[in-house]
Amino acid sequence: MANRMNPPAEGQEKDVLLVLDKQQGKVSAVKGIDNEGNLQTVEPTQSHSGEFMQVDRNSDVFSNFISNFFHRYQDTEGLALFRSKATEAEQDAKAIEDNHRNPTPEGDRRAEMLRVPNPDNNGGRQDFRFDPAKINWEDLKKVGITADTLKNTKDFDRVMRGYKSRNTYTVSGTVGGFYLKPTDVKLSFYQAKDGTVVPKLHGVQMDEKLLQRPYNGHEFPKQEQGNLLGTGNLGGIIQIKDPKNGEQIPVFVSRDRYTHELEYMRADKWKCPDTVCGVKVSPEQKAAFEAGKPVKMENLQFKDGTKRSAYLQVSAVERGLEFLPRSAVQFLQQGQQPAQQQVTRLKDGKGVEFNGHVQPGVQGKSSGKVQPKDVIPVSESRTQVAVNSGGKTDEATKQTKEPLKQGQQKPTAKQKEKQEKAQDKSLKADKSKKSRGMKM
Structure with missing residues (x-):
C-alpha cells in the first residue's frame, strides 16, 4: 500500500509533485512511496487527480520527503522533480515533456520555475532564493553567460540560492550602451527594491591597499x-x-x-553544524568555529570512501564552513604573516619582461613554475602587461602597434612620431585612390 501524505487543511495551497524520467521523456505525478521504498506514480491527468500526493509546500513533511527522495534514489541524475499546483498539474506536465524534447528559452524558464532543487549534503531545505523566471537571461547572454553555462559548471543552484559562483566566467559585449572588454568575473544576483533580480559581476580587484x-x-x-x-x-x-x-x-x-x-x-546568525563529514563536532571545536578560528578535524569520511584530516574555518564567502586550501594550511603551520612572493623577469604576451607578486592562491610555487597568469604585475607594469598580453588599450596606447616596454605607460616620442607618419601615409593613400579617374 502506498505511503500517502495527508492533504493540507482547507485554504492552504496544495501542491502536486511531478517527476520527469529523462530517458523516456515522460512526466508522471507522484502518488506515494510503497512499503519497499519504491516511488509510485500515475498519469498526470485530471482523471487520476484523486490519487495525486498533495502537500502543503511549507510543511516539514514536504521538506522531509524531498530530502529523502534525493538521498534514497541512486539514479537521481535520470530523474527531475517538479512542483505544480494541483489544478495545473496536467498542463505543467505537458509543458515539461514538450520542453524536454524541444527545449526553448521560454520553456527552460518555466521548467526552472517549477523545478525542486536537490538539497545539499546536510539535508536541509534548499529552496531557491531567486526565481529563475524573473531573471533577464537575454541581457546576461549578451555578455556570454546563459543558464546552461551555469548548469554545466554546477553553479546554477548555488547562485539561485544567493551565493556567489565558485567558477569564473569570461564576459564581454555591449550592455546598456557600454562596451565591456573581455574580463574574468564571478557572478551573483541580488534583489532590487522594485523586486527585480539583478546580476552582479565580481571582477578582480587590483587595489594593493584595500586592506x-x-x-x-x-x-x-x-x-x-x-x-x-x-x-x-x-x-x-x-x-x-x-x-x-x-x-x-x-x-x-x-x-x-x-x-x-x-x-x-x-x-x-550562523549556527555551527553538529557533524562534519560523519564526525561529531566537539564542544571545544564548535566554540572555536563560532569564534572564527581554524580547526583541524581528524578522520573525516569523504565520498570516495577515504578518511582524512583537514582544516576547516568559517568563510563569509562560502556562507559557512569551508575546507582550507593548501596555501592557507601552509600559512597556519608557519604561524606568520606571508611575505608576498615576488617574481622578476617574467615575460608578457609580446616577450617583454615585467615584475610582480604571486597571487595568494598559488603562493609557495617555485619561481621556475610560476606562470604570468599567476602574477599580479607591479603598478608600473600593469599598463604594459594589459596592452601586450591582454590586447587592452586606452587613449594613450590605442594607436601603438609596437609592444610597450617594461614600465611604459604611454608611447615614446619616437613611437608617437612613427604613428603620426603612418597615419599621414594612410590618409595620402586614401586621397590618391579617390582622385584617380577611370582608365580607358
Missing part, C-alpha cells in the same frame, strides 16, 4: 591583514557598521581568493 583602508568602520591591524592574505579569513569576529542601518553588528570577514573582494557574514 589598509577602513571596512565599514573597522580598520584591520597588521595581524588581521595577514590572516586575510594568508588564509582568506579574518580568524575572529569584529564589529562593523551595518551598511543598511548603521548599527554595530558582529561579523565574520573573508577575502575572495580570486577576486580579492572583502565579504562579511553576521556571526550572530
Whole structure:
C-alpha cells in the first residue's frame, strides 16, 4: 500500500509533485512511496487527480520527503522533480515533456520555475532564493553567460540560492550602451527594491591597499591583514557598521581568493553544524568555529570512501564552513604573516619582461613554475602587461602597434612620431585612390 501524505487543511495551497524520467521523456505525478521504498506514480491527468500526493509546500513533511527522495534514489541524475499546483498539474506536465524534447528559452524558464532543487549534503531545505523566471537571461547572454553555462559548471543552484559562483566566467559585449572588454568575473544576483533580480559581476580587484583602508568602520591591524592574505579569513569576529542601518553588528570577514573582494557574514546568525563529514563536532571545536578560528578535524569520511584530516574555518564567502586550501594550511603551520612572493623577469604576451607578486592562491610555487597568469604585475607594469598580453588599450596606447616596454605607460616620442607618419601615409593613400579617374 502506498505511503500517502495527508492533504493540507482547507485554504492552504496544495501542491502536486511531478517527476520527469529523462530517458523516456515522460512526466508522471507522484502518488506515494510503497512499503519497499519504491516511488509510485500515475498519469498526470485530471482523471487520476484523486490519487495525486498533495502537500502543503511549507510543511516539514514536504521538506522531509524531498530530502529523502534525493538521498534514497541512486539514479537521481535520470530523474527531475517538479512542483505544480494541483489544478495545473496536467498542463505543467505537458509543458515539461514538450520542453524536454524541444527545449526553448521560454520553456527552460518555466521548467526552472517549477523545478525542486536537490538539497545539499546536510539535508536541509534548499529552496531557491531567486526565481529563475524573473531573471533577464537575454541581457546576461549578451555578455556570454546563459543558464546552461551555469548548469554545466554546477553553479546554477548555488547562485539561485544567493551565493556567489565558485567558477569564473569570461564576459564581454555591449550592455546598456557600454562596451565591456573581455574580463574574468564571478557572478551573483541580488534583489532590487522594485523586486527585480539583478546580476552582479565580481571582477578582480587590483587595489594593493584595500586592506589598509577602513571596512565599514573597522580598520584591520597588521595581524588581521595577514590572516586575510594568508588564509582568506579574518580568524575572529569584529564589529562593523551595518551598511543598511548603521548599527554595530558582529561579523565574520573573508577575502575572495580570486577576486580579492572583502565579504562579511553576521556571526550572530550562523549556527555551527553538529557533524562534519560523519564526525561529531566537539564542544571545544564548535566554540572555536563560532569564534572564527581554524580547526583541524581528524578522520573525516569523504565520498570516495577515504578518511582524512583537514582544516576547516568559517568563510563569509562560502556562507559557512569551508575546507582550507593548501596555501592557507601552509600559512597556519608557519604561524606568520606571508611575505608576498615576488617574481622578476617574467615575460608578457609580446616577450617583454615585467615584475610582480604571486597571487595568494598559488603562493609557495617555485619561481621556475610560476606562470604570468599567476602574477599580479607591479603598478608600473600593469599598463604594459594589459596592452601586450591582454590586447587592452586606452587613449594613450590605442594607436601603438609596437609592444610597450617594461614600465611604459604611454608611447615614446619616437613611437608617437612613427604613428603620426603612418597615419599621414594612410590618409595620402586614401586621397590618391579617390582622385584617380577611370582608365580607358
